[in-house]
Amino acid sequence: MKKKFPSPKLPFAYRHKPVSGNTINGLGETTLRRATQIFHSSGARKLEWARLEIFFALINPFKVYWLNLVNRWLLRNADGPIAAVQQPVVDARQKSQEIKALALELGAGVVGITHLSEQALYKGTNPQYARAIVVLLPMDNEEMAYVTTNRAGAETMRAYMEITRTVIALSQHIRSMGWRARAYCEGADLLHIPLAIEAGLGQLGKHGSLICKEYGSGMRIATVLTDMPLAEDKPVDIAVDDLCVGCRRCTIDCPVDAIGDRKQTVRGVEKWYVDFDKCAPYFTHTVGCGICIEVCPWTKPGRGPGLLEKLLSKRPG
Amino acid sequence: MDSFEEQFYLENPTRLQALWRDVKLLWWLAVRALMWMSKGVLVRRAYLKAKVSDEPLLLEDQFPD
Numbered sequence: 245m246k247k248k249f250p251s252p253k254l255p256f257a258y259r260h261k262p263v264s265g266n267t268i269n270g271l272g273e274t275t276l277r278r279a280t281q282i283f284h285s286s287g288a289r290k291l292e293w294a295r296l297e298i299f300f301a302l303i304n305p306f307k308v309y310w311l312n313l314v315n316r317w318l319l320r321n322a323d324g325p326i327a328a329v330q331q332p333v334v335d336a337r338q339k340s341q342e343i344k345a346l347a348l349e350l351g352a353g354v355v356g357i358t359h360l361s362e363q364a365l366y367k368g369t370n371p372q373y374a375r376a377i378v379v380l381l382p383m384d385n386e387e388m389a390y391v392t393t394n395r396a397g398a399e400t401m402r403a404y405m406e407i408t409r410t411v412i413a414l415s416q417h418i419r420s421m422g423w424r425a426r427a428y429c430e431g432a433d434l435l436h437i438p439l440a441i442e443a444g445l446g447q448l449g450k451h452g453s454l455i456c457k458e459y460g461s462g463m464r465i466a467t468v469l470t471d472m473p474l475a476e477d478k479p480v481d482i483a484v485d486d487l488c489v490g491c492r493r494c495t496i497d498c499p500v501d502a503i504g505d506r507k508q509t510v511r512g513v514e515k516w517y518v519d520f521d522k523c524a525p526y527f528t529h530t531v532g533c534g535i536c537i538e539v540c541p542w543t544k545p546g547r548g549p550g551l552l553e554k555l556l557s558k559r560p561g
Numbered sequence: 562m563d564s565f566e567e568q569f570y571l572e573n574p575t576r577l578q579a580l581w582r583d584v585k586l587l588w589w590l591a592v593r594a595l596m597w598m599s600k601g602v603l604v605r606r607a608y609l610k611a612k613v614s615d616e617p618l619l620l621e622d623q624f625p626d
Contacts, residue, residue: 255611256618286564295620301593302601303608309597313590316565320586323570324579369564426570433566 249392252499254529256299262292265520269510276512278367279435283524286432288368293524300528305394308531311401315430318405321412322427330422337475343377346417351410352379354458356443356477360469364442369433373424373469375476377414378436378443381407381466382459385545391534400532403464404430411466418470429466436465444477447484451494451503451536452518455484457552460542483555487542488516494536500526503536 268282285291301309333339340357347355360376387399411427418425428434437454441447446456453461457480495503502522507514518536527533542548569586571578604623611618 254617256608256620259619259621286566288562288564288567295624298624299604299620302597302604304597306597310594313593317586317590319565320569320582322566323572324574326573371566424572426572428566433564 247497249497249499249535250530252526254525256525256529258295261521262295265293265524268292269517269520270512271508271510271517273511274509276363278362278365279511280367281432282520284432286366286369296524296528300531303528304531305397308394308397308401311398311405312430315401315405315408318408318412319427319429322415322429323425324416324419326419326424327422333473336473339472340475343414343418343472343474347377347379347410347414350413351381351406352414353382353463354380354445354456356440356445357474358439358443358476361438361442364435364439366433366435371426371433371469373426374471375469375474376434376439376443377468377470377474378440378445379407379411379414379466379468380440380445380454380456380459380463381410382463385462385543388462388534388538388543391538392530392532394531396534396538397532400464400534407464407466411468415468415470418468418472421472423470423472425468425470425472427466427468429464434467434469436467439467440465441479444480446480447482448516449484449494449540449542450488450491450505450516451498451540452516453537455482455487455540455542457482457548460544460548461537461540462543462545482552483559484542486555486558487551491541493539493541497535497539498523499535502526 265282268280270277281291283293283297285294285297344355356378358376360373381403383403384399388396390396408429411429415425415427440454446454449455449461454465455461456463495505500522502519504517508517510517537543542551569582571582607623608618
């Protein structure tokens with residue numbers, strides 16, 4: 245049965261609409277450039293859509309707001325003391341395996357490693373690290389079935405807190421070996437999705453979120469940046485485009501028609517793109533929305549690997 | 562203004578620096594908690610009103626420059 249979602253008619257508006265988020269995001273631009281912060285502010289400067297962001301924060305239920313503050317408190321340990329004696333890394337491949345095993349032990353669902361590319365940083369931010377360890381953590385699908393309600397919002401924040409603890413512990417371990425390491429979660433300096441794609445954890449879906457083989461889009465992403473020499477993973481082809489080209493589930497279910505059927509050029513790259521001006525206000529109204537993530541066929545628990553096999557078998561040759 | 566990361570992520574801090582960072586972060590969190598409980602009450606009340614009326618809540622009115 246098709247779920248009913250809140251009406252797209254919004255009870256709030258801008259008197260004077262800010263510069264389009266699509267323009268800020270570089271929709272239609274053919275030159276490669278860094279992304280500009282637009283909604284989730286790092287606090288360094290006032291963003292074009294700042295009013296919507298503050299409004300979003302203040303209409304959040306207390307539990308979600310409180311969990312967000314607790315998460316910020318945890319994040320004070322995102323960086324910290326570095327052991328004076330550096331343990332040399334003789335075999336980067338083996339060290340990568342050790343780090344990944346540790347991340348899994350600390351609660352991660354999937355882990356990948358990649359270099360820190362400039363395109364994964366917002367304009368004006370400049371963390372000086374060589375590579376990124378990207379961690380995915382699945383959310384509770386039963387709770388996320390309640391999307392657009394506070395219950396799903398609380399689950400999202402719970403997952404953020406859990407993944408924050410994981411990446412903080414991982415960064416502390418790396419620092420204890422004498423290497424620089426900083427955990428990033430929920431912050432506004434990094435673009436986690438491009439890093440996750442580069443680290444071989446999945447591909448970009450039509451709904452603008454990462455789709456990974458194991459969890460679809462039902463997960464959260466966090467990252468540890470480090471200088472520790474580690475073997476890097478490569479991007480993977482898990483046939484996401486094969487699915488998204490033909491599937492219209494998120495396109496149809498999005499109440500504000502923010503998801504298009506064709507890839508578009510954004511900052512010099514052709515990719516799936518979600519209309520910011522339509523998505524962000526509804527996302528605010530529903531205090532986190534998440535419909536597209538929830539209805540994605542890949543997000544159904546346990547379905548990913550079978551879906552991948554089926555999609556690959558349909559490819560010619 | 563510095564970003565959250567620049568303010569509170571300290572690489573290799575001394576104990577004193579870490580302690581001062583914790584104090585500043587507690588203040589940062591308290592300001593936000595108070596904002597949810599003060600300004601937030603007014604905004605949520607106005608939002609509820611807008612939901613049952615035909616007039617949309619104008620963000621500029623709630624958050625003037």
